[in-house]
Amino acid sequence: MAQQKLRLLYVGLLSVGALCLYFSMAPYKEEPFVFKKTYGTFLQLPDIDCRQDPPFLVLLVTSSHMQASARTAIRKTWGREWTVSGRQVRTFFLLGTTGNQEQTNAVAQESYEHGDIIQKNFKDVYFNLTLKTMMGLEWVHHFCPQAAFVMKTDSDMFVNVHYLTELLLKKNRTTRFFTGFLKLNEYPIRRKFNKWFVSKYEYPWDKYPPFCSGTGYVFSSDVASQVYDVSESVPFIKLEDVFVGLCLAKLRIRPEELHSQQTFFPEGLRFSTCRFKKIVACHFVTPKELLTYWHVLETSQEDCPEV
Numbered sequence: 001m002a003q004q005k006l007r008l009l010y011v012g013l014l015s016v017g018a019l020c021l022y023f024s025m026a027p028y029k030e031e032p033f034v035f036k037k038t039y040g041t042f043l044q045l046p047d048i049d050c051r052q053d054p055p056f057l058v059l060l061v062t063s064s065h066m067q068a069s070a071r072t073a074i075r076k077t078w079g080r081e082w083t084v085s086g087r088q089v090r091t092f093f094l095l096g097t098t099g100n101q102e103q104t105n106a107v108a109q110e111s112y113e114h115g116d117i118i119q120k121n122f123k124d125v126y127f128n129l130t131l132k133t134m135m136g137l138e139w140v141h142h143f144c145p146q147a148a149f150v151m152k153t154d155s156d157m158f159v160n161v162h163y164l165t166e167l168l169l170k171k172n173r174t175t176r177f178f179t180g181f182l183k184l185n186e187y188p189i190r191r192k193f194n195k196w197f198v199s200k201y202e203y204p205w206d207k208y209p210p211f212c213s214g215t216g217y218v219f220s221s222d223v224a225s226q227v228y229d230v231s232e233s234v235p236f237i238k239l240e241d242v243f244v245g246l247c248l249a250k251l252r253i254r255p256e257e258l259h260s261q262q263t264f265f266p267e268g269l270r271f272s273t274c275r276f277k278k279i280v281a282c283h284f285v286t287p288k289e290l291l292t293y294w295h296v297l298e299t300s301q302e303d304c305p306e307v
């Protein structure tokens with residue numbers, strides 16, 4: 001009798017052990033996602049002929065179907081068509097697809113009206129940002145290699161197009177240039193319930209390569225083609241800025257500072273006229289704040305100290 005109980009206990013322990021092993025291994029069983037350059041087909045293309053009229057700077061803004069008001073605010077402010085010192089600046093929005101027919105129609109209508117939407121057929125969810133970014137780079141590679149520079153940024157950003165243009169001209173770099181808010185010593189987050197959790201299966205190494213915060217980075221347009229070219233041979237990771245960093249590492253392109261002063265603010269920055277005249281990008285700006293800041297900047301007569 002006692003022996004039988006012991007045997008039962010053994011069997012029980014063994015089963016628990018096997019289950020534990022099974023669940024600890026489970027994440028390793030998912031199929032690896034292999035990125036394909038030609039993933040999806042273009043559904044919307046923006047209204048521009050880069051061969052005829054090459055822009056100096058193209059701003060690619062990751063956006064979603066729900067962010068129509070952010071796009072409206074951006075079109076009225078930094079995303080307007082600009083000519084800065086005789087150089088053309090254009091802004092386009094990057095979108096995927098949703099199952100919602102109403103939203104799908106609204107985006108098609110918006111694209112028809114504004115001609116500023118780049119869209120491919122992949123599911124528009126946060127963790128498809130890498131696909132969205134790569135779509136932007138693919139678009140530059142195929143349709144607009146004539147642009148001098150490209151900026152990839154988000155919908156909740158303030159971008160100072162004039163200052164950025166000024167700094168790019170001053171920097172006088174034309175190829176293999178990549179800049180933004182530098183992240184040179186970042187480590188994968190291994191805590192399971194963190195939004196940015198990355199499993200050892202997805203990324204087995206202990207450190208990320210140098211990259212720039214995805215809130216806003218700028219590069220010479222040749223980098224778009226080069227990153228696009230190596231993208232299939234780099235391990236896929238859902239964090240788009242890290243993925244681009246992996247591509248850059250493979251290309252031996254090192255992210256650099258744009259200016260001696262800090263100009264990219266991924267953690268946000270309190271608004272002041274003089275401050276915002278001398279920055280390139282600031283995160284956490286609502287559409288309403290953006291419109292207000294813009295109005296203040298455009299109408300201000302304030303003399304700002306030279307920095």
Ligand SMILES: *[C@@H]1O[C@H](CO)[C@@H](O)[C@H](O)[C@H]1NC(C)=O
Nearest residue numbers: 121122123124125127128131
């Ligand atoms: C990303 O998009 C693809 C293609 O639509 C889809 O199969 C995949 O499930 C999406 N990823 C996530 C995390 O939902």
Ligand SMILES: *[C@@H]1O[C@H](CO)[C@@H](O)[C@H](O)[C@H]1NC(C)=O
Nearest residue numbers: 168169170171172173174175
């Ligand atoms: C920019 O760099 C080129 C060479 O790379 C040089 O010939 C030119 O003078 C530079 N222009 C300015 C404004 O510094």
